[in-house]
Structure formats: C-alpha cells, structure tokens
Amino acid sequence: MQNSTLKPARKERLADTVYGQILDEITAGRFTSGDKLPSEAELSHSFAVSRPVVREALLRLTTDGLIQSRRGIGTFVSTRPSSRLTELAKTSELSSYLRSFEPRIVLEVEAARLAAQRRTRADLDRAHAAIEALRVAIASGQRGQEQDIEFHDAVARAAGNEYFCDLLNDLRQPVTETMNIGLELARERSPGRRLRIIEEHTRILDAIAAEDSDAAASYMKYHLMQARAAVLDARHLENSQALDIAPRARG
Amino acid sequence: MQNSTLKPARKERLADTVYGQILDEITAGRFTSGDKLPSEAELSHSFAVSRPVVREALLRLTTDGLIQSRRGIGTFVSTRPSSRLTELAKTSELSSYLRSFEPRIVLEVEAARLAAQRRTRADLDRAHAAIEALRVAIASGQRGQEQDIEFHDAVARAAGNEYFCDLLNDLRQPVTETMNIGLELARERSPGRRLRIIEEHTRILDAIAAEDSDAAASYMKYHLMQARAAVLDARHLENSQALDIAPRARG
Amino acid sequence: MQNSTLKPARKERLADTVYGQILDEITAGRFTSGDKLPSEAELSHSFAVSRPVVREALLRLTTDGLIQSRRGIGTFVSTRPSSRLTELAKTSELSSYLRSFEPRIVLEVEAARLAAQRRTRADLDRAHAAIEALRVAIASGQRGQEQDIEFHDAVARAAGNEYFCDLLNDLRQPVTETMNIGLELARERSPGRRLRIIEEHTRILDAIAAEDSDAAASYMKYHLMQARAAVLDARHLENSQALDIAPRARG
Amino acid sequence: MQNSTLKPARKERLADTVYGQILDEITAGRFTSGDKLPSEAELSHSFAVSRPVVREALLRLTTDGLIQSRRGIGTFVSTRPSSRLTELAKTSELSSYLRSFEPRIVLEVEAARLAAQRRTRADLDRAHAAIEALRVAIASGQRGQEQDIEFHDAVARAAGNEYFCDLLNDLRQPVTETMNIGLELARERSPGRRLRIIEEHTRILDAIAAEDSDAAASYMKYHLMQARAAVLDARHLENSQALDIAPRARG
CATH class of the missing domain: 1.20.120.530 (GntR ligand-binding domain-like)
Incomplete structure (x- = not known):
C-alpha cells in the first residue's frame, strides 16, 4: 500500500464536506430537533454532489447520532450540538476526526x-x-x-x-x-x-x-x-x- | 432445569460457606482494608476445610474485588462493604448470588x-x-x-x-x-x-x-x-x- | 415472569410456520437457488397471514443464510439444504430450534x-x-x-x-x-x-x-x-x- | 509514527533475544517436547540477563504456545516448530513479529x-x-x-x-x-x-x-x-x- 492510501478517496472527502454542511445547518438551528431533512434527491441537488455522496454523509450523521431515519417516512434531526462546536472545529473535518x-x-x-x-x-x-x-x-x-x-x-x-x-x-x-x-x-x-x-x-x-x-x-x-x-x-x-x-x- | 443440576458440587458449597465467613470478618471490621489475611494453611485450619476449598473461596473474593493478592507477599483486604450487607443477605449465599x-x-x-x-x-x-x-x-x-x-x-x-x-x-x-x-x-x-x-x-x-x-x-x-x-x-x-x-x- | 412467557407469542409462532413453509418449497426444489421469491404482499396472500408475520419469517430465513435480499430488487434463494432435512425435522420447528x-x-x-x-x-x-x-x-x-x-x-x-x-x-x-x-x-x-x-x-x-x-x-x-x-x-x-x-x- | 516510539524498550529487546535463544534450543531439538526447562535462575545465569527479562521471555513463549508452565512443578516444552523456521526468520525477531x-x-x-x-x-x-x-x-x-x-x-x-x-x-x-x-x-x-x-x-x-x-x-x-x-x-x-x-x- 502506497502513500496514496493515506488520503481518503474523493467520494469520502466529498461526503465529509456534505456532512459538515448539514452539521452547520443543524448547529445554526436552521434544521432543528424533530425537523424532517430534505430528501436525498433534494440534498444532492442543493449541494451539487451525487446521491451516493449524500447517502454516505447521511449514514455518518446517523452513526454519530445527529439524525435518525424512520423507514418509509424520512430522516429527522435528533440532536442539536452546542453552537460552540463550530468555533472549536471546522465542521468539514469533524466527520474524519470522529471516524x-x-x-x-x-x-x-x-x-x-x-x-x-x-x-x-x-x-x-x-x-x-x-x-x-x-x-x-x-x-x-x-x-x-x-x-x-x-x-x-x-x-x-x-x-x-x-x-x-x-x-x-x-x-x-x-x-x-x-x-x-x-x-x-x-x-x-x-x-x-x-x-x-x-x-x-x-x-x-x-x-x-x-x-x-x-x-x-x-x-x-x-x-x-x-x-x-x-x-x-x-x-x-x-x-x-x-x-x-x-x-x-x-x- | 432438573433439580439434580441445581445444586453446586460439595466443594463449591463449602467454598461458598468459607467465602461467607471471611466476608463476615471483613464486614464486621475484624479484617480491615489493607490488612493481610492469614495464609491458606491457617485459613484451612481455622475453618476446618481442605486447602482447595480455601483457595476457591479466596479466588471468588478476589474476583468480587474484596481482597487482592500480591505475588509473593500475601493477600490483603481491599474493600469493606456496608455493614448493612449482612442484614440484607446471608453471607454464605452471597457468593452464589454474585456468581x-x-x-x-x-x-x-x-x-x-x-x-x-x-x-x-x-x-x-x-x-x-x-x-x-x-x-x-x-x-x-x-x-x-x-x-x-x-x-x-x-x-x-x-x-x-x-x-x-x-x-x-x-x-x-x-x-x-x-x-x-x-x-x-x-x-x-x-x-x-x-x-x-x-x-x-x-x-x-x-x-x-x-x-x-x-x-x-x-x-x-x-x-x-x-x-x-x-x-x-x-x-x-x-x-x-x-x-x-x-x-x-x-x- | 410467569409460565406464559415460556411460549413464544402468537406472531412468533405464525412466523415459524411460514418459515417452515418457505423452507419446504426451497428443500423440495420449487424455489431454487438464484430464484426470486414472491413479494411480501404475494406471500402474505398465499399463506393467509399478515405482512409483519411474513416479514419476520423472511428476516429469519435471511439470518439463517437461506435467502438474501438485494435492496430495491427483491429476495433470492441462496442455498438449497439437503432434502434429508425435511425427514430429520419438522420444518415448522426448525426456526425455533435454530433460534x-x-x-x-x-x-x-x-x-x-x-x-x-x-x-x-x-x-x-x-x-x-x-x-x-x-x-x-x-x-x-x-x-x-x-x-x-x-x-x-x-x-x-x-x-x-x-x-x-x-x-x-x-x-x-x-x-x-x-x-x-x-x-x-x-x-x-x-x-x-x-x-x-x-x-x-x-x-x-x-x-x-x-x-x-x-x-x-x-x-x-x-x-x-x-x-x-x-x-x-x-x-x-x-x-x-x-x-x-x-x-x-x-x- | 515517530522514530522514538518505534523501538521497544531495552528490557523488551533483551527479552526478544532470550526468546529467540530458547526457541533456537527447541527448534534444534536440544530442548524437546515434554522436557522441563531450566529454572528462571538458571536461565538468567546462562543468558547473563536479569530475571525479569527471563520471565518476560518465558511469558511470551507461553503465549505463543511453545512452552507451558505447571504451577509448582516447572515449565515444559509443548511444541517443536519446523526446523525450517530458523531458516525463514531470525529467531531473535520472531517474538516481535508475532507481537x-x-x-x-x-x-x-x-x-x-x-x-x-x-x-x-x-x-x-x-x-x-x-x-x-x-x-x-x-x-x-x-x-x-x-x-x-x-x-x-x-x-x-x-x-x-x-x-x-x-x-x-x-x-x-x-x-x-x-x-x-x-x-x-x-x-x-x-x-x-x-x-x-x-x-x-x-x-x-x-x-x-x-x-x-x-x-x-x-x-x-x-x-x-x-x-x-x-x-x-x-x-x-x-x-x-x-x-x-x-x-x-x-x-
């Protein structure tokens, strides 16, 4: 395995960015606890990335306990982290840190x-x-x-x-x-x-x-x-x- | 569950009894935290049971965090449980419950x-x-x-x-x-x-x-x-x- | 907990029966390896049970490695067990045994x-x-x-x-x-x-x-x-x- | 990875060497399966290292399944690895590799x-x-x-x-x-x-x-x-x- 593997693949880095953008919305209170998130298709359109990238970002937000999906109904915000979080770290890097x-x-x-x-x-x-x-x-x-x-x-x-x-x-x-x-x-x-x-x-x-x-x-x-x-x-x-x-x- | 299998073997029951007796000494404060316990040979003599039975009782007291052995030095009392314990349960049965x-x-x-x-x-x-x-x-x-x-x-x-x-x-x-x-x-x-x-x-x-x-x-x-x-x-x-x-x- | 809990709930027993019926079809070769199973709705209709019961039966067949679902495509038979199996056990009881x-x-x-x-x-x-x-x-x-x-x-x-x-x-x-x-x-x-x-x-x-x-x-x-x-x-x-x-x- | 942390401590390296020496004896058939090993004191004297170093080497040989200790009796060789082993690797490095x-x-x-x-x-x-x-x-x-x-x-x-x-x-x-x-x-x-x-x-x-x-x-x-x-x-x-x-x- 060469040095190249030290960097995450492009899809992974894009998913980190989208993760950070959604986290920003949640932290800023634009998506609040209990809110339904836009659909994969809508998020893919808003952030101008492919649907697999959106899916990956949503999967990580779920793993980290920030959102929760209910089968057949949609995806909901489950927690609003401290607003201090965005001052302490770049949200686009948080996903990688947590990984x-x-x-x-x-x-x-x-x-x-x-x-x-x-x-x-x-x-x-x-x-x-x-x-x-x-x-x-x-x-x-x-x-x-x-x-x-x-x-x-x-x-x-x-x-x-x-x-x-x-x-x-x-x-x-x-x-x-x-x-x-x-x-x-x-x-x-x-x-x-x-x-x-x-x-x-x-x-x-x-x-x-x-x-x-x-x-x-x-x-x-x-x-x-x-x-x-x-x-x-x-x-x-x-x-x-x-x-x-x-x-x-x-x- | 067949009744026959419900009873522990004789050695196990004896070890439970010895466990209870040592626990009584600790709870009553006759052996206190930091004290060195008598040797296996002495305990075997005092309680009139074989050394494997004493060893089994000491092993369980160690597992339960009540005593601690230091290689080549001896066995020491590490905790004194609440004196209420002996009112809440028969000490001779505690070992079995904890198991x-x-x-x-x-x-x-x-x-x-x-x-x-x-x-x-x-x-x-x-x-x-x-x-x-x-x-x-x-x-x-x-x-x-x-x-x-x-x-x-x-x-x-x-x-x-x-x-x-x-x-x-x-x-x-x-x-x-x-x-x-x-x-x-x-x-x-x-x-x-x-x-x-x-x-x-x-x-x-x-x-x-x-x-x-x-x-x-x-x-x-x-x-x-x-x-x-x-x-x-x-x-x-x-x-x-x-x-x-x-x-x-x-x- | 009373004796009543020793018996599985009605839904669980129905799911065991449906599990056995699907297993019979697979063992008899009527559904064979690679075949797509009928949909949940169709199975629910054929076996005259509710869809949650069918879902439970399919979940167990998946856990046991007999079928495999591919998201958005359907559920497929992955293995055909020995035909001797149906002689050795009632298929309606196998699910419970395996559990x-x-x-x-x-x-x-x-x-x-x-x-x-x-x-x-x-x-x-x-x-x-x-x-x-x-x-x-x-x-x-x-x-x-x-x-x-x-x-x-x-x-x-x-x-x-x-x-x-x-x-x-x-x-x-x-x-x-x-x-x-x-x-x-x-x-x-x-x-x-x-x-x-x-x-x-x-x-x-x-x-x-x-x-x-x-x-x-x-x-x-x-x-x-x-x-x-x-x-x-x-x-x-x-x-x-x-x-x-x-x-x-x-x- | 900083270089400083890459090297095991001196005691660990000495134990690796002693591990290799004992392994050489076993592979060469000078200590054979069932044989009792010399005591810690004797090994410490033969290899001119402290007893903690010998103890560490014996512990690893036990973990790797090459020797087995029986309380109060001694330590015995349990397996003789292939004689090809010593041609394929430096025995002094095997312990580190296995770790x-x-x-x-x-x-x-x-x-x-x-x-x-x-x-x-x-x-x-x-x-x-x-x-x-x-x-x-x-x-x-x-x-x-x-x-x-x-x-x-x-x-x-x-x-x-x-x-x-x-x-x-x-x-x-x-x-x-x-x-x-x-x-x-x-x-x-x-x-x-x-x-x-x-x-x-x-x-x-x-x-x-x-x-x-x-x-x-x-x-x-x-x-x-x-x-x-x-x-x-x-x-x-x-x-x-x-x-x-x-x-x-x-x-």
Whole structure:
C-alpha cells in the first residue's frame, strides 16, 4: 500500500464536506430537533454532489447520532450540538476526526485488557500520576488534554507491546482534536461532566491494578464511547432530562 | 432445569460457606482494608476445610474485588462493604448470588444487542414505561425492584427470541436477591447513585431506540458490572475519593 | 415472569410456520437457488397471514443464510439444504430450534473462556474422554450426539459456575435436535466434515488446557457457528467450490 | 509514527533475544517436547540477563504456545516448530513479529465487521479477485503472499474508514514477515493446509457479502489466530493426531 492510501478517496472527502454542511445547518438551528431533512434527491441537488455522496454523509450523521431515519417516512434531526462546536472545529473535518474513534476504540480496549495482565508497578504509578495531574488541571480550570493523553499513553505502554504505542501515535492528530473539543465543552459546563472524566479514568486504572482484564476492557470502551458522544453532545445524557427525578414525557 | 443440576458440587458449597465467613470478618471490621489475611494453611485450619476449598473461596473474593493478592507477599483486604450487607443477605449465599452475574451478563448483553436490531414500537414503549415507573418509585423512596425487573424483561422480549426470556426467568431468584441488595443500598445513600440507576437504564434504551447494537451491548454491560459492584460496594467509585476534585494520595 | 412467557407469542409462532413453509418449497426444489421469491404482499396472500408475520419469517430465513435480499430488487434463494432435512425435522420447528443458538453461543463461549481460567485436571480428563468417545462413535458409523453433549457439558462444568450447567440444561431439547440433524448430515457425507467435528472439539480443549481464554472462546464460537450452519448446509463451505483449487466464476 | 516510539524498550529487546535463544534450543531439538526447562535462575545465569527479562521471555513463549508452565512443578516444552523456521526468520525477531498480531487481530476483526455493513459491489469484486488470484498462485506452487495481502487490504478498504488502511499499512513489515513464514510452511506441506487458507478467506468474504457482521468478525478472528499458530506450528492441529479417526492416547 502506497502513500496514496493515506488520503481518503474523493467520494469520502466529498461526503465529509456534505456532512459538515448539514452539521452547520443543524448547529445554526436552521434544521432543528424533530425537523424532517430534505430528501436525498433534494440534498444532492442543493449541494451539487451525487446521491451516493449524500447517502454516505447521511449514514455518518446517523452513526454519530445527529439524525435518525424512520423507514418509509424520512430522516429527522435528533440532536442539536452546542453552537460552540463550530468555533472549536471546522465542521468539514469533524466527520474524519470522529471516524478515528473506530480503530481507536478497538486498539485502546485491547491495550487495557492486556495492561490488566502485564502491567508493572511503574506502569500503574505512571497512569496514576497522569490522573492526579488531570485532576489538578481540571480543578484549576484548564482543559487537561496533555494529562488525558498521558493517561492513555500509560495504558498503551502497560500493554507490554510497543505496536500499540506506535499505532496510537499514528492517530495522535485526530485524537488530540476530538479530545480538545470534548474537554473544552466539559470545561464550560457543569462540574458533573468534569467529575465524570476523572471517575472514568480512575475506574479503568482500578480494574488494571486489580488485574481484571474484562472490567478494564469494558470501562475503557465505555469511556471512549462517552468521549465520542461528548464531541457532538449527541446521545450524551449527563445533563439530559434523564437526570430529573420527576417523571417526564417522551418526545 | 432438573433439580439434580441445581445444586453446586460439595466443594463449591463449602467454598461458598468459607467465602461467607471471611466476608463476615471483613464486614464486621475484624479484617480491615489493607490488612493481610492469614495464609491458606491457617485459613484451612481455622475453618476446618481442605486447602482447595480455601483457595476457591479466596479466588471468588478476589474476583468480587474484596481482597487482592500480591505475588509473593500475601493477600490483603481491599474493600469493606456496608455493614448493612449482612442484614440484607446471608453471607454464605452471597457468593452464589454474585456468581449468577456471569451468565446473566452475557445473556442480557446479547439480548440488548439483538433488541437494537429487532425492537418494535411496542417494545420501546414498554421499556420506556418501566423506566418512568422506576423513576417514580425511586423518587418516592421505594427500592423499585419490580420496575427494574420489568425494564430488563422488556429488553429481553425486544430481542425477539423467547429463549432469552426463558433463561433469564430461570435466573430470577439470584437476580432478584442481588437487585434488592443493590437498590436498597442505593436507596439509603446519596441521591447520586439513584440518579445513576435511572441514567444507566435510559442510556441502554436510547441506544436500542437508535438501533445502535454495539452501544446497546456496551451500555448494558457497563450497567450490569456496576450493579454487581454495587452489591459489595467494591470497586464502586461513585462516592469514592475519585470524585474529590482535590489531589489525593494513593494507598 | 410467569409460565406464559415460556411460549413464544402468537406472531412468533405464525412466523415459524411460514418459515417452515418457505423452507419446504426451497428443500423440495420449487424455489431454487438464484430464484426470486414472491413479494411480501404475494406471500402474505398465499399463506393467509399478515405482512409483519411474513416479514419476520423472511428476516429469519435471511439470518439463517437461506435467502438474501438485494435492496430495491427483491429476495433470492441462496442455498438449497439437503432434502434429508425435511425427514430429520419438522420444518415448522426448525426456526425455533435454530433460534436457540443465539443464547447458546454466548453462554458456551463464556463458559469456555472461564473454563480456561478455572479448569481442574479432572475437568480436562472428562472433556478429553468425551472427545475420544466421540471419535470412536463417529469411526464406527454412529452419530455420536451423546458424546458430543458430554463434551459440551464438561466445558460448562469446567467454568466453575453451576449456573452455566443449569442454563444449558434448559436448552437441552433444541440443542439435542439441532445436534442430531447436524451430526446425521455429517454422518451421511464425506469423512471431511466428520474429521472437522473432532478437530474443532480438540482445538477448544487444547486452548482450555493451555489456559488461553481468548482462544478457547474464539474456537468455541467458531465451532458453534459451524454447527448452526451445518444444520441448513447454508454458508457451509466445507464441500463447496471454495475447496476446488481451480479458479471458479462467481455467480 | 515517530522514530522514538518505534523501538521497544531495552528490557523488551533483551527479552526478544532470550526468546529467540530458547526457541533456537527447541527448534534444534536440544530442548524437546515434554522436557522441563531450566529454572528462571538458571536461565538468567546462562543468558547473563536479569530475571525479569527471563520471565518476560518465558511469558511470551507461553503465549505463543511453545512452552507451558505447571504451577509448582516447572515449565515444559509443548511444541517443536519446523526446523525450517530458523531458516525463514531470525529467531531473535520472531517474538516481535508475532507481537504484531495483537493489534492486527483487533483492527482486522473490526474492519471485517464494518465491511459487512458498508461494503460496495466494487469492494466485494476486489476481495473476490484477490482470493481467485491466491488460488491460482497456490495451485501453481507459489506462496501467494501478495494476493493474501491484497485480500486483507480489500477488506480494510471495504470498512469505509481510511484509518484502518493507514494503520494496517503501518504494520506492513511484521505482517509480511509472518505471512511469508506461514505461507511458505504451508506450501511445503500437505495440500490440506493450503486448501484451508483458501477456505478461510472465502468464508470471511461470504459473510461480508451476506452483510453478517458477527460472522465476518468471527471468521476473520479465527483466520488470524490460525495464521499466528501456523508460524510456529504450535497448537495448530491440522495435521496432528486429532485428525486420526482412531482413538489415541493423550501425552
């Protein structure tokens, strides 16, 4: 495989652009939650791209929880992300950044599983120090992305297989971008989400320390799924009505 | 289920008893967090059982996060469960109840995965009604275990395969016992844990509604791992120091 | 959950019947490989059942690899099972039998994973004896289903958790039915498939003996997927053109 | 990938060397199947390395199925790989090559799962052409590693996420090395193993074509586990006594 494969195919890049354009409409409130989106044919016409490109963009928006299709009825907006999102990232690049979670999740989950079997005392100390530094950073109002990355590096290193470190290093750029967005949105919001970030990391480390592979893998998976959801605020319930103790009506 | 197979072998039952005896010592504070346990030989002598029985009991206490062994040094108590635990259940039966989580987790995780692919509108409504009823029950100071069971039944039914319902039905007794303990301990504590219970159920249902199999499976797994941990309060961080925003020293 | 839940709902039972009727047509050669099936509306009319029932039956036939739908074109027969199948089982019950693989696979895969961690010498001996007995049975022209069941019981027992044995016992009837069909079809065919059955069991046991949880789980999963496929001879490549060393055209 | 992270730590490299030295002894027949290995202390003395380095090397030999430890008794040789192995690769590098399977398996298994959901007609055609080319290559006595790589690339591409292609590209060197060894050993042996290689690839592709994510993932995992085992001929039963239909004694 040559360098050429490092770039996504043209269709994929066009779909990223269309994804960004629809996301802009949603973020700006021109398509709002519950709204029916225009048909594939209409979107293909408006954005001047082929229907397979539109279909690909819609598929990704669905995967990311921003829209939902109901068979035979149409496609609807399900979430409106923070308006800050468009300031924190180019919407045309978000789709690509989010796609990096697919390989990242399987790599980090496996690294956590192996770390629970192979970690040394030094590995645990390093990961623990990273969490403490993250706690301090967050408490003092910083994003803490360096400390967050340091924790994930410590886990990868504890897996005792240098390939995990190398491969995650190759994903460094999209990982850093999504981490910045997620941590920044958390920083600006309720202390609840910030506490959760510390808690999720601690739980992973505790499972690794207890040599519980299955728990380490599950908690890492949960953490990364939350991290992905946090970027778009989609299907991310921490401050949703789910937390009201009072009964609520379902939309 | 034939009766003959319902009883664990003699060694297993003895190990359950020894498990309960050690747990009693921990809960009563005679062995406390950080304490080194007596050796296998000493425990075998005190409890008048063979060493394989002691080893089996220690293995389960380790799996349940109550003790931790450090190679070449010894075995240490890692958590002290609520003293209420011994009032809520016979400690000699707790090991068996907790063991039911092993098959329960794989069955319910698969049911959630399939439910995301096959659920009907009626399935979603039933599960949603169960969560709302659980919210009301918890808000009015009840345990809510009927509503909790109703939710899990609704997910199993949404899997579109009657075997899941039948098999979970066969696990009804230990599931009810552990649910009672976990919900009762949550009821007596901070509202935080109670809110989490609602949130965890909502997240599973949202993933099923969104037809996201992988998320539904992961969130169900996370929920059941938390439920298991809640019974013993072990490795259960919700109200641990992990949530202090201030730096802490690690033991 | 009451006894009533032990029976599938009426829609499910009707779907099983329609599944059996379509399967009869395929087995009898009235619908053959590559043929387009009548539309949902036509099938609903012919079998005098509602369209959701037809849809459910088609969904299961697809899951079982007997038919395949191509978006916007129609549904096509993909495999013709052995004509012996209709002699070995009532086609109206096959769908239910096959459905038992869904919980069975997750339970036995988890049992194999735990067995690799907890098996005693006696467990290994019992499982090994079962494989040797299966080898003898097959070599002397018998089906060997008792020996096959004995092996799977031995693995469940080695998991050190009596609930696995109990739950698999509850699945005994559909497991025995599908095992009989699969082993009988293997018995009547090339020695290749019979050798594979021995090999698949041996591989699982070797992984359990080597305390390799991940391999034990993967090999059990592979074995049960092959067992399910063997019942219908669908997507079951052992004697397909895939084994011709010469290039072939794809249909 | 930054160069600094490409190199394993010093301890890891030393462990690779010791792994290679012990493997040399086994391949040359100086330690044979069933033999007890010298103790950690003795090995540490013979190879003039620290005991943690010896322990790490033994751990990897165990993971790779070459040796087996029995608690309290000692460590035993379990398999003697082909003597051709030492001609095909430097034994000091084998450990590192084999380690690449850990991230490779999770990446390719996830790629296969996603490919079953997203593959286009062109993806299927490309993967099918690769299998046909592999069949021709093998039939004419070649190794076929280019065609084998082409198949795996086609699956990664079908996952519709360019990161999978990029990351697997980063693993290209160890993947090519292990593939060469496995295919060369298969080429020199019975046609059975060569047929299996074609069959395993076909089964993956059939599951992807049938949009069966779970089967695609399982078959890919099985295939890669077989591929890893094939390098060392360890726990690789294809031509073992397991295939004799006659009863055998267990060692």
